[in-house]
Amino acid sequence: MQTLVKYLCYLSGLLFSLLIAGSSNHLSSIGFWHVLNTKADPLQSYWQFPRYFSNNIAHLPRLTLGFLARENIPSAQYNYSLKLIKTNKNEQAKLFWLQSITYITHAQRQDLANLLLARARWDDLLLLKQQELLPKGDAYNHLALHTSNHYKRIPNAFLNDLGFTALNTLPASNSSCIYNVVMIGVHREGLYKLQSFTKQFNKVPEPQKGVFCFSKPVYAAGALECKNTLSMANCKWKNKALRGKVAKQFDYSVIMSKNGTANVMGKQMQLSTSANYHVFLHELMHFSGFEDEYTLPQSKQKWLCLKQGYVAPNLYISQGEPPPTGWHQSESCQQGGVAYKPSKDWSIMQYQQLGLSKRYRALWQKQIQQQETLTLD
Structure with a gap:
């Protein structure tokens, strides 16, 4: 009997608590x-x-x-x-x-x-x-x-989800292309810019399909020391072994930093996030030996403009002899010989924003063929 009474008391208390809670929630919603x-x-x-x-x-x-x-x-x-x-x-x-x-x-x-x-x-x-x-x-x-944290501190899975990779997981080269180019960035904006360049290039490969293949953007902050400058973009490898590993696996490298103007030295292109796609294409043509058609730096004119004949696919230097038929004077040389270029009008090698013309695409294709022939020989 006592057990039943206790049970009924417990049940009554529980029902009362639920009633109060329900009333409280109801009042809350009304309020x-x-x-x-x-x-x-x-x-x-x-x-x-x-x-x-x-x-x-x-x-x-x-x-x-x-x-x-x-x-x-x-x-x-x-x-x-x-x-x-x-x-x-x-x-x-x-x-x-x-x-x-x-x-x-x-x-x-x-x-x-x-x-x-x-x-x-x-x-x-x-x-x-x-x-x-x-x-x-x-x-x-x-x-x-x-903020350019060291590449080893960034989760590889996170980079892969974005379509990037880290320097310690370099992507494999592509055997379907003549030249493989590794795309290296040291900060977030640079990685996305390199990715956009590759996507735009792959829509219309230049000078034709199968010449250049670009890696997915490789994050390498901490492995490169980049100067904060308004002059030429300038990043240097801190570790020679890493530099050698990249050079052994890829024909060319593109390094994008935060600051500096675009330039090419040997097989390495450097540019900043301020560069657009046409600038990138202009610099890519330097990989194939094309020369600038605007006035060259004095230091370069001192030796290049003393030469005679074709010094680039798009530049002929005359030391008094007639230029090639249909070629026109270029601003490249202001001392030494007289420089000539294939086009009367400005081209992408003189003013980058113009884009690539049919004439210069054909010259580029011819240069690639000649380079490939020399390699095979």
């Missing part, structure tokens, strides 16, 4: 409805039902959310900051997410980081990282690429 649809005081309603409001606060109108955010309600500050970021009011948003950042969940910090990444708010992401509040994940890894 929230009044804030949404009447002029009920949002701050007073929030403090009456803080848990319910925090769970549903993102559904509040922007003005109400902003009011609660200014009243230092962390959940309101966080959600209001997201709305501000989405309308490009990033600095205003920062005032609110900074105040709420230590109160929000790990998942919410991840969502905030992804939103900041989508807006390229690198300084904000860096601030979160410095405060040890940036969760590990895509935004964390993208920031590492942007």
Whole structure:
């Protein structure tokens, strides 16, 4: 009998608790409805039902959310900051997410980081990282690429998902092309730029299909020392063994740094993210021996302009003899001999933005054939 009484008492208490909880949730939803649809005081309603409001606060109108955010309600500050970021009011948003950042969940910090990444708010992401509040994940890894962290510290799986690879996992060369070119970047923007160059090239391979194959972008920050300069882009290998490994596996290399003008020295091209595709194509033609048709540097003129005859597929230097038929004077040499070029008009080798003409594509194809013949011989 006593056991039955105890059981009935327990059951009555449980039903009463459920009734009270149900009533509380009902009252909470009514209070929230009044804030949404009447002029009920949002701050007073929030403090009456803080848990319910925090769970549903993102559904509040922007003005109400902003009011609660200014009243230092962390959940309101966080959600209001997201709305501000989405309308490009990033600095205003920062005032609110900074105040709420230590109160929000790990998942919410991840969502905030992804939103900041989508807006390229690198300084904000860096601030979160410095405060040890940036969760590990895509935004964390993208920031590492942007700030040129050492290539060994970047997860290979993350790089592979982006279509990149790291220097310690060099891609294999492609036997279907005459020349293999490794594309090397030392920061995030450079990797994406190299990727875009390759995609554009592969749509219309120059000077024809099967000549050049480009590797996926290789991340090599930490292995190269790049000067921050407005003059020629200049990155140097820190390790001769790594440089030798790359040179052995690939015919040419392209290195993209943050600063500097495009240039080619031997089998290595260097350029920065400011370069566009036509600049890249101009420099690629240097790999095949083409010469600039604008005024050459004085140091180069001193020896090149003393030569006679064809010094490049697109440059003939006369020391008094007639130039080839149909060729026209070039600005390349201002001392020594007189330089001539195949085209009367400007070409890609004089003004890069013009793009590649049919005449110069044919010259390039002829040069590739001659180089291949020499290699076979």
